[in-house]
Amino acid sequence: MVQYLPIFTKLDNKPVLVVGGGDVALRKARAFLKARADVTIVAPEFCQELLEAEQDGEVTLIKDYFNESHLAGKMLVIAATDVESVNNTVFELANQHNIFVNVVDDQPKCSFIFPSIVDRDPITIAISSAGTAPVLARRLREKLETLIPQHIGPLATLVGSFRDKVKARFKHFADRRQFWESVFDSSVVSKVQVGDTEAATEQLHEMLDAKAEPEGEVYVIGAGPGDPELLTLKALQLMQQADVVVYDYLVSDEIMDLVRRDADLICVGKRLNYHSVKQEDTNQMLVDLAKQGKKVCRIKGGDPFIYGRGGEEVQVLKAHDVRYQIVPGITAAAGCSAYAGIPLTHRDHAQAIQFVTGHCKKDGQELDWQGLAKPNQTLAIYMGVIKSPHIQAKLLEHGRSANTPVAIVENGTRKNQRVVRTELGQLAEQIEAHEIVSPALLIIGEVAALHEELAWFGQSAQISSFAQPLTDVA
Ligand SMILES: C[S@@+](CC[C@H](N)C(=O)[O-])C[C@H]1O[C@@H](n2cnc3c(N)ncnc32)[C@H](O)[C@@H]1O
Structure with missing residues (x-):
């Protein structure tokens, strides 16, 4: 197989030739123009965009059939016509003149190829399969696109502007390398990430003057309900930067597999009756770790600000001047309803949705049952399994019909998701009969009945709720 040497060439003002006047030629010309090459295009006819590009002074057009003289002085040539004999002639003549040539879609006739590009200017990542599997190379590019954060470009620009200063300050290569390692491990990176270039620049100056202590910070991250593919790109990127990960039981194993390999892991899991670490101690732990200069990922199930105590933790970080x-x-x-095929609102059934906790902080604190029992709304009840007899009784007492559809979604979005469909009058009984375990979400309202119509089969365990006829379940 042909081996290609990956090199990045500087084409600034260098003469290149494109043979062909259609869309493909236009695409290739644009790639050259991005590198500020001096682009000449030869063809008997040109598409409108190429004519406009010539009018704008971007390219030179030669309205002619290709001949050898067009190659004179060119460094690279692309054959982008749909006439095989012309492409072959371009290839042969270019080879005779030792000019790099690329015949579009004809890999054996390419002495250079265009790789798939991940563009984080000034950082460029090029991927090539040496022409063997371009679609696979494109897939890899898409993967990298999701993994490489957008701020890498501005970060490279910023540190680039410090290169000469760093060279002047550290005479030895090893010292310079150590300095840059410490920069990329520092909060300079996250300052650039949130767009605070001024603070990042200031910190770089301080690091150069050796004044800056390593500054820790905390990322309070919502990991979603369990399916790792529901993580946000930002969550994934920060999880891969962490020195320490402080996580709850709700965070699935698949998600924990995605944190940086050598990060320290601390479980502060909360389960009813199993408060392994008190909330106050968790808060203090986050502050202490950040003050030691660590980058701390505080990972929570779902969203950190919805029944996740994220607000309390951030208040403590703020009070201690910790960056977050x-x-x-x-x-x-959102996750359980989507994976169970239950739209939380629907014009025919529910105009409102209420998020409710079945587990209140202060004993005796009662919910607004009158409001919750109103029709035409959906209730999404978190932590409601244990208190389900109470929830059922209160909603019925305040007028919600016993026939109101209910879906109990256990382990929502995970491989072992289970959906039990029943009615409000049977809620507690069905939870017991099906031995529902945590985590489970109760969805109460007419929309729950749409599960039968809209459930999809990405989640194999969902099938179990269909396998058991509703008459048996309810
Ligand atoms: C302490 S709350 C945390 C909620 C989380 N912050 C969120 O936004 O989803 C825990 C409750 O969330 C619900 N829950 C979380 N993940 C779940 C899942 N994968 N399936 C079903 N319910 C879930 C359950 O009701 C569980 O008892």
Whole structure:
């Protein structure tokens, strides 16, 4: 197989030739123009965009059939016509003149190829399959696109502007390398990430003057309900930067597999009756770790600000002047309802949705049952399994019909998701009969009945709710 040497060439003002006047030629010309090459295009006819590009002074057009003289002085040539004999002639003549040539879609006739590009100017990542599997190369590019954050470009520009200063300050290569390693491990990166270039620049100056202590920070991240593909790109990128990960039981194993390999992991899991670490201690732990200069990922199930105590933790960080970022996650109501085929609102059935907790902080604190029992709305009840007899009794007492459809979604979005469909009058009984375990979400309202119509089969365990006829379940 032909081996290609990956090099990045500087084409600034260098003469290149495109043979062909259609869309493909236009695309290739644009790629050359991006590198500020001096582009000449030869063809008997040109598409409108190429004619406009010539009018704008971007390219030179030669309205002619290709001949050898067009190659004179060119460094690269692309054959982009749909006439095979012309493309072959371009290839042969270019080879005779030792000019790099690319015949579009004809890999054996390419002495250079265009790789798939991840563009984070000034950082460029080029991927090539040496012409063997361009679609696979494109897939890889898409993967990298999601993994490489957008701020890498501005970060490279910023540190580039410090290169000479760093060279002047550190005479030895090893010292310079150590300095740059410490920069990329520092909060300079996250300052650029949130667009605060001024603070990042200031910190770089301080680091150069050796005044700056490593500054820690906390990323409060919502990991969604369990399916790792529901993580946001930002969550994934921060999880891969963390020195320490502080996580709850609700965070699925698949998600924990995605954190930086050598990060320290601390579980502060909360389960009813199993408060392994008190909330106050977790708050203090986050502050202490950040003050030690660590980058701390505080990962929570769902969204950190929806029944996630994220607000309390951020208040403590703020009070201790710890830098933080907050990354929202898909909350259980959104994830479970989507994966169970239950639209939380629907013009025919529910004009409002209420998120409700079945587990209140202060004992005796009662919910607004009157409001919750109103029709034409959906209730998404978190932590409602244990209190389901109470929830059922209160909603019935305040007038919600016993026939109101209910879906109980256990382990929503995960491989072992289970959906039990029943009615409000049977809620507590069905939870017991099906031995529902945490985490489970209760969806109460007419929309729950749409599960039968709209459930999809991405989640294999969902089938179990169909396998058991409703008459058996209810
Ligand atoms: C302490 S709350 C945390 C909620 C989380 N912050 C969120 O936004 O989804 C825990 C409750 O969320 C619900 N929950 C979280 N993940 C779930 C899942 N994958 N399936 C079903 N319910 C879930 C359950 O009701 C569980 O008892």
